[in-house]
Amino acid sequence: MNLLYLNGPVQNGCFTLADRPGKAVGIRAAEALNTLLGAGPVPHLWNTVTLAGDLRHRDAHDRDTVGRQEREERAITAKYAPAPAPAGGVLTDTAPAVTALALEMTERLLREGVLAVVPTAVRLCTRCGHMTGSVAHTCRACGHHGSRPHTRRLLVWDRPPGTPVLERDDFHAHRSRPPHHLLTIAHNVPEQLILSRTRDHGISLAPLGLDGLVLDPRAGLHIAVLAAAARSSAERPVMTVTENAAANVAAYGAPFRRHNGTRLRYALHGHIPYDDTAALQRLCEVHRVSPALKELFLTWFLPLCSLHLRAGITPAQLPALLKFWRRVHLARPDTPGSDVPAELRRSVAAGDMRWVMDLRTLSRVIPEHPSTQGFAKEPEGAS
Ligand SMILES: [Zn+2]
Missing domain, CATH: 3.40.50 (Rossmann fold)
Incomplete structure (x- = not known):
């Protein structure tokens, strides 16, 4: 794998x-x-x-x-x-x-003619010199309104007309769920994209002769x-x-x-409405969800859910999800630690997340503890 x-x-x-x-x-x-x-x-x-x-x-x-x-x-x-x-x-x-990989890839793309370093017309902030892009707008570095035209050598990607920047196959998802909205946005990207920026910190493009510029983050x-x-x-x-x-x-x-x-x-x-913690706390009390189970709900179940509910989870959906989670937990087999079913592995490998709403499948793979480190407010064992 x-x-x-x-x-x-x-x-x-x-x-x-x-x-x-x-x-x-x-x-x-x-x-x-x-x-x-x-x-x-x-x-x-x-x-x-x-x-x-x-x-x-x-x-x-x-x-x-x-x-x-x-x-x-x-x-x-x-x-x-x-x-x-x-x-x-x-x-x-x-x-x-x-940085090493970025330079290796950029050099290869330049050799292949996909990218080019060419004189390009841009706008510079008249106060701080920040490159504001190809159209005039307020400087994001200093807030100044004035900019002046300037032509300098930049790393650019000129796409042949009709070359898509994003295709259905760029998404790891079940076939029935292509992200139509994103694919539409991708059709409206300009044919030239500037890939070098003025920043104080980043992958320096000086090795390519572009002093003072970094690769677009x-x-x-x-x-x-x-x-x-x-x-x-x-x-x-x-x-x-x-x-x-x-x-x-x-x-x-x-x-x-x-x-x-x-x-x-x-x-x-999708987005998870974590900010609504007071409401979540109330829900957990009403449904008698233990602190450990709540932690797993927040740090394991909801993130998995968010891959299925890509439009985002709404606060209004939380009560039903928590009720479902409690039922999943009650359905947990007596012998934990059994292997992940091969069928589930295949789904995960294929980007098919429908299983996350399947009580039986989910109940078999609940982790014993939240495995994710680094999120607890207190270290383990602290009182
Ligand atoms: Zn500025």
């Missing part, structure tokens, strides 16, 4: 996973599926090439003593605290393995997934991602989804 689920790199913003568990849905879903496949553990992937990160670093009082890379790493560690770091470690989109996060897959010799990485995120990044990742026989596909998942 060389299929492996990996989370779409999460933006390394200002939050902890205990406070914003919704950010960990892709991580948790990937972990649950890998466990069913008998694969993993895999690293948790983080996206550190962000404009917000540039601004945070520029404004930090300790920027002279703490480097940007270190700041990103500290922020990631703090996300899991006080729980331990994940068993499979973490991997950022600027890790040496990702939307491309880079695909490469992070490929690098993590290569580490596990997995040729079929599947990246868990929300439909919104996929709509934002898929076009930029299109030239970077295949490399040396490896092909990345997407598994879409």
